[in-house]
Amino acid sequence: MKLKDKKVLVTGSDGFIGSHLVEALQKEGADVRAFCFYNSFGSRGWLDTIASEKISKIDFFMGDVRDPNGVRETMKDIDVVFHLAALIAVPFSYHSPDSYVDTNIKGTLNILQAAKALGTKKILITSTSEVYGTSLYVPIDEKHPKQPQSPYSATKIAADCLAESFYRSFNLPVTIVRPFNTYGPRQSARAIIPTIITQALSGKKEIKLGSLYPTRDLLYVKDTVSGFIEIAKCDHLEGQHINIATGSEIQVKKLAEMIIKMTGSKSKIAYDPKRVRPDKSEVERLLGSRKKITKLTGWAPEYTMERGIKETIDWFSDPENLKLYKADIYNV
Numbered sequence: 001m002k003l004k005d006k007k008v009l010v011t012g013s014d015g016f017i018g019s020h021l022v023e024a025l026q027k028e029g030a031d032v033r034a035f036c037f038y039n040s041f042g043s044r045g046w047l048d049t050i051a052s053e054k055i056s057k058i059d060f061f062m063g064d065v066r067d068p069n070g071v072r073e074t075m076k077d078i079d080v081v082f083h084l085a086a087l088i089a090v091p092f093s094y095h096s097p098d099s100y101v102d103t104n105i106k107g108t109l110n111i112l113q114a115a116k117a118l119g120t121k122k123i124l125i126t127s128t129s130e131v132y133g134t135s136l137y138v139p140i141d142e143k144h145p146k147q148p149q150s151p152y153s154a155t156k157i158a159a160d161c162l163a164e165s166f167y168r169s170f171n172l173p174v175t176i177v178r179p180f181n182t183y184g185p186r187q188s189a190r191a192i193i194p195t196i197i198t199q200a201l202s203g204k205k206e207i208k209l210g211s212l213y214p215t216r217d218l219l220y221v222k223d224t225v226s227g228f229i230e231i232a233k234c235d236h237l238e239g240q241h242i243n244i245a246t247g248s249e250i251q252v253k254k255l256a257e258m259i260i261k262m263t264g265s266k267s268k269i270a271y272d273p274k275r276v277r278p279d280k281s282e283v284e285r286l287l288g289s290r291k292k293i294t295k296l297t298g299w300a301p302e303y304t305m306e307r308g309i310k311e312t313i314d315w316f317s318d319p320e321n322l323k324l325y326k327a328d329i330y331n332v
């Protein structure tokens with residue numbers, strides 16, 4: 001499916017990946033509707049920071065993915081849905097799991113029900129590499145068992161299963177897209193790379209981190225969104241799960257050392273026990289397989305880790321961006 005002139009909806013468009021996806025879809029020539037979380041401040045999240053000429057071409061809809069009526073209304077006349085809206089922080093899911101059930105499971109159900117009623121042509125449901133848990137084998141392909149090691153990952157597994165059930169039960173044209181650890185400009189401070197960068201750039205004597213030895217498959221955000229777009233263009237992925245991954249991994253400690261060197265920081269790495277996940281909940285190793293996406297769509301990452309980290313550091317180095325982050329607190 002060509003996306004040019006298609007009516008496309010992005011839920012979670014006000015967030016990190018969603019805002020980058022909106023910009024990329026505009027470059028594809030799509031007619032974008034941005035579903036943003038309603039708030040009394042009229043804030044459209046990161047989309048408020050993009051160029052005015054891009055903003056003027058976006059059809060904004062303020063709502064809540066937990067509300068089936070609003071979801072159904074925003075999905076009218078839409079050809080393709082990119083469903084990214086979710087609660088994603090693992091630590092917050094430990095003490096507020098109900099909100100994750102409501103947003104991640106019920107919210108996804110609302111998207112699926114509306115798509116079924118409206119005859120939506122294509123629906124991309126965003127999953128996460130966290131559903132795999134600690135790898136049982138590497139590289140992790142789409143057949144790897146699901147392991148709910150946090151309430152967050154449990155709700156994403158449930159949402160994935162709901163989406164697959166709607167494909168099998170109602171022939172709904174759903175594809176489950178599973179990005180690995182995405183990073184880049186605009187990412188929230190709860191994630192590992194902004195946590196390290198903001199502390200390094202703020203001149204902290206110590207960069208406080210939790211577990212130092214887990215590994216992650218790190219994916220620059222522009223590669224993530226290009227993966228979404230290539231999956232959407234492909235007409236042979238209905239009912240399937242598909243990874244977006246680099247096929248490489250790095251240990252948290254080595255990642256921190258790389259960023260300290262690239263920022264010129266004098267900070268030392270310090271262990272902070274309050275940032276550590278419970279033993280059975282920590283995902284010790286994530287290394288994804290991109291074999292399927294490359295074979296079926298031709299997608300491959302364009303950014304090396306060094307290039308992606310540099311662009312991310314450059315963005316955070318802008319004082320106007322850095323001031324939006326609180327490097328002196330633990331962002332759950």
